[in-house]
Amino acid sequence: MLVWLTLSIINSSMVHTFLQHSLFYENPRYIMFICMVINDALQLTLVTALYVVSYIFRKIHASVCCLLIMTAVLTTRSTPLILAGMAVERYIAICFPLHYSQMCTVPRTLLLISVILILTAAPPITDLLITIVKEPPSFFHTTIFCDHSLLFRDRSIYYKNCVFDGTYLSFVALTLLYTYCKIMLTARAASTGLASVKRARNTVLLHGVQLLLCMLAFVVPSLQAALISLFPRLSLEIRYIFFLLVYIIPRFLSPVIYGFRDKQFRKYWIRYLACRSQSIVRWYESDKIS
Secondary structure: HHHHHHHHHHHHHHHHHHHHHHHHOOHHHHHHHHHHHHHHHHHHHHHHHHHHHHHOEEEEHHHHHHHHHHHHHHHHHHHHHHHHHHHHHHHHHHHOHHHHHHOOOOHHHHHHHHHHHHHHHEEEEEEEEHHHHHHHHHHOOEEOEEEEEHHHOOHHHHHHHHHHHHHEEEEEHHHHHHHOOOOOHHHHHHOOHHHHHHHHHHHHHHHHHHHHHHHHHHOHHHHHHHHHOOHHHHHHHHHHHHHHHHHHHHHHHHHHHHHHHOHHHHHHHHHHHHHHHHHHHHHHHHHHHH
């Protein structure tokens, strides 16, 4: 809960900084970044809630579990596609700078985000439709341990999701690899070694690391189940370690990649944090005096 609270404060300060300055929400780069921040914040909140519920209540109403699971799956699968969009934006900015303003516009960015939401919403919606057809209506009125495999039990759902995940993760990985190689070639061709090219190259490389961590979410369930079967007494510790590796660490990378590395955003973000700190200090001192 403390980790979730810390990340929520960081993310909310970034969203506030973004909304306070028009130069950010008129730039496709920052629009995709803030969508990533909001998506990660929602995903982390839902996953944390699921973990807390599983520890405290063990079983909850199936319909409530269905809502939580479907939203968590949507936000989890949105992250890699947003990463791919951000990598393509950097590729266009470096390799086609003269055409950037025509190719990367705010309406096109919003359209891309809408397409990503539609693509990532399709699998959980089809999971629900298959379950409605296969399961009796009374199933959604029972209490279950809130887990994807226990909620969507039909084997066809498992195979469908394997095909979908393999296809779209391969697409994202190839997109990141292609944009990174193209930016590398541009960096070598630039005789002066432009700092912007180097930053873009490092940004796409960090996106690749973040993608690898996100892909763990699709491998962890099997690995986690195997380790728990071998070490049943350490089941809570194993689940928490994987929770940190898969859901916490990737969410720390987004603030690092754009919050700290981007000079323009960092300037306004630090200014906002400094103002907030001063206001808190003044409130504390006045409250202490009174």
